[in-house]
Amino acid sequence: MIAVPSPEEGPNPLSVPANTPEHCPGTESELAGKSDACNGCANQEICASNIPKDPDPSLPLITERMTSVKRKILVLSGKGGVGKSTFTAQLGWAFAADDRTQVGIMDVDICGPSIPTILGIANEQVHASSSGWSPVFVQDNFAVMSVGFMLPSSRDAVMWRGPKKNGLISQFLKDVDWGDLDYLVVDTPPGTSDEHLSIVQYLKDSGIDGAVVITTPQEVAIQDVRREINFCRKVGIKMLGLVENMSGFVCPRCKTESQIFKPSTGGAKKLAEDMGIELLGSVPLDPRIGKSADYGVSFLDEYPDSPATTAYLDIIDRIKEILGD
Template sequence: MSSPPSSGARSQAPVPPDANEGCVGPTSEEAGKASTCAGCPNQKVCASGEPRQPDPALVIVQDKLAQVKHKLVVLSGKGGVGKTTFACQLAFCLAQQYGLQVGLLDVDICGPSVPRVMGLTGQEVHQSAAGWSPVYVDDNLGVMSIGFMLPNADDAVIWRGPRKNGLIKQFLTDVDWGELDYLIIDTPPGTSDEHLSIIQYLKDGCGIDGAVVVTTPQEVAMADVRKELNFCKKTGLQVVGVVENMSGLNVPLTALNFLEKPVARHSGNGAGIEETDKSMETDKPVIKDKTAEVLEALRKVDPSLLDCVVQAEVFPAFGSGPQGMAAAFEVPFLGKLPLDPDLLRACEEGVSLEEKAPQSPAVPALHTIVRSIVAATINKRSKTDD
């Protein structure tokens, strides 16, 4: 967060989004010279006293995305929370359930998993006079990712920041999306170069509706996500809402396996300390599968029990959880998406959850979250236009 300039400062100007913490402002007398300026990418320009020149690419981005009504970035400060999974299912849902024209841009340069989750592995980008053409899942759902440009899907992308930023700029200036209702942008974890580039080009070039922030309930994830929320606050990026992913395991009872509880055998070592019986290394107990017996017993007691869904907290929530975190940051809480094996299978097969398992317990939860996003973007924009 910027602090007011000291005495002798000129009039203030907006702090660049990639500025260091404690930036004195580009028009301060101390600009480029203060201790907080050390290592800042803007230090040389600020110290020169010359005005910052606008990036000419901003005009190109504005022109290229002029027909894109809504732009959303999917963020999370933590890896492994299901951010890409959510971004892809959001795109599927908007295209298939709402019938909208949707684009999905993958700016995770070093870990592009969108092609696999969207069922587009092995596809290639084609170029025309209008620019790069997205790879299409359906007529109304296009995807762009560096994953389409790698000779081998397992090739490592070992690039420094400037080269990654250059590709992101190219995605925004060269891809011919045409007319879209939504452009969903899936980002890597963290608050680094890729995020700054996307936000700078969209905010300054053509506008952005905001960010959907994804987290899981445990503190090890929320600690990083709080940094992401602070990043949004510092860069002036509106948070459309927070999604709690993997909020609990929801599985139909009939999909479970019931196993006989194994009994470990131990023997004393003469010192009052128990140790595992060596015989277990060669004489391992056989764990009996009792699924059929349990289901039959439940059927006899009450057949309706077999229609139940089993819930379990795989990642117990810390404190008041993501909902409390959203309240503390005064941003909307969009809902909870359960951990669902059907959702994993849908991602592995590159299809939507609705298509893979329409009866999945996660489907209504996903629909609730998507409705909230639509209400916060399309419906809000309609009221503004009126």
């Protein structure tokens, strides 16, 4: 059932080794080796000693691999199902529309990889070459890596705890032959946990150019997104801005706009004001967006006249402007 082929070197256990006790504070923690949970742990002595920890051996390799990547952008949202992967895909397609621009998408949602389906490359596989794993190409200038390419069947569940997920993310960064990229867009799973901490930690030396945070208008989503923004602040990621998805729905029959997910507490606008970040734009809910994602075609190309396309493109232009490209 855990179907990912085991990579040549086993995943690299990070801050929390695989054989830790249940309440392991993490080797980076101040309590490392000193908390109650550490009694009896094989690593207690190493943790308790104040010897500076060896940096993760994969870090220099990642940093080296990332020297050929100009911009690294994270797409985040505390909440699931708000359109992170859809936005990531549109961002990829929009960047790649210029064939001189080299674009990569890395999907670090290990348990629910949607990127392969949305980009219409769900049946592709990853091949190993002497220079590393070669990503799957949507078009000549658009490379993609996802755990979805490594499963024998899309039905298979990846039942992994944190350390194994971290190991794979590290491999995606260091072992994938990304080549020269102008943009690497990283799609993340919901929440603020292992995947998020790891990607930030791995890219610390290479630098993350910024994060785009996606939300929907209702308070239940806003609450989670507020947590995500606080997370970014804690770990020092620059915020490019906030995108409000599923903002208003236009009935295809009577053309009246209604709010499916009401901004009961002011929606993204209020959140952006409260947190002092920029609202990049609001994308209305168009059922054709979801349909395009299911069929793996570019919504921007298929429906250039949709108000959602205009909204997406404006947001993407603004992102480029902020990045100074």
